[in-house]
Amino acid sequence: MNHWLFKSEPDTWSWDQQVAKGAAGEEWGGVRNYQARNNMRAMRLGDLGFFYHSNQGKEIVGIVEVCAESAPDSTTDDARWDCVHIRALRPLPRPVTLEDCKAEPALAGMALVTNTRLSVQPVTPEEWAIVCRMAGIED
DNA sequence: GCCAACGTTGGC
DNA sequence: GCCAACGTTGGC
Secondary structure, rough: OOOOEEEEOOOOHHHHHHHHHHHHHHEEOOOOOOOHHHHHHOOOOEEEEEEEEEOOOOEEEEEEEEEEEEEEOOOOOOOOEEEEEEEEEEEEEEEEHHHHHHHHHHHHOHHHHHHOOOOOOEOOEEEHHHHHHHOOOHH
């Protein structure tokens, strides 16, 4: 199983809104970046991801699950853009901020730190475990 | 609100 | 295919 990280500005789409969608989940549409799209194409049902609030909060607030694999993005007619659906699984007991990640040497290579502008990122198993521990949950 | 980083576009 | 111009993201 692979791990990922989804960024969203809470003004546009927040964790609370994601939670409100329940088990049905929501299409992660509107992504117009090839790297992010390719990451979504690589996702499989049941993959887990962090849900990160960019701009405001700047923290990882929850864990989501891929509940529909990559398919054409309904927010555009442009055939280039695909996206997955995700659903909220659980909030983090203690959100992990960007600052926290930067302060943790073991996370120095994390895309969140090194590739700030990428909105859908891969997360390594090691990074996943470390962030989970920092958040107060066992992996 | 500013600006650095980075991606995309389009002229040549 | 190069690169300048431009647009966007996102931290600060």
